[in-house]
Amino acid sequence: LEDLNLEHYTTLLQSRKDEIVENLDTLNKSINELQSLEVNDEGDFASVSSDSYTDNTIIAYQEEELREIEGALIKITKNPEDFGICEMCGEDIGVPRLEAKPHARYCRSCRDLVEKEINH
Numbered sequence: 001l002e003d004l005n006l007e008h009y010t011t012l013l014q015s016r017k018d019e020i021v022e023n024l025d026t027l028n029k030s031i032n033e034l035q036s037l038e039v040n041d042e043g044d045f046a047s048v049s050s051d052s053y054t055d056n057t058i059i060a061y062q063e064e065e066l067r068e069i070e071g072a073l074i075k076i077t078k079n080p081e082d083f084g085i086c087e088m089c090g091e092d093i094g095v096p097r098l099e100a101k102p103h104a105r106y107c108r109s110c111r112d113l114v115e116k117e118i119n120h
């Protein structure tokens, strides 16, 4: 079991969370502005709807990441001994992976398995 610096990961998670909350705020504002614009012809309509489709996809991804970050913060508070442990196989997720993605729930090999399942 690795000795993880939980304070460090809490700071990382918290600043990533702030960043996402701000991004979502900006995205939601720009979508509201788009929706309030008058659409003059079919060309404009097509470009507005494809833009908002992209925005909605980004929002969905960011909201998902936000949920995972909040889950990781709760885990650090309530079950700090579970933080950094793969939820599937119980192995250490590993510092390099946690540095890149502190809200990671699975180690790299289990993550690959989970993603294959989802894509099927």
Ligand SMILES: [Zn+2]
Binding pocket: 086, 087, 088, 089, 090, 091, 106, 107, 108, 109, 110, 111
């Ligand atoms: Zn694993």
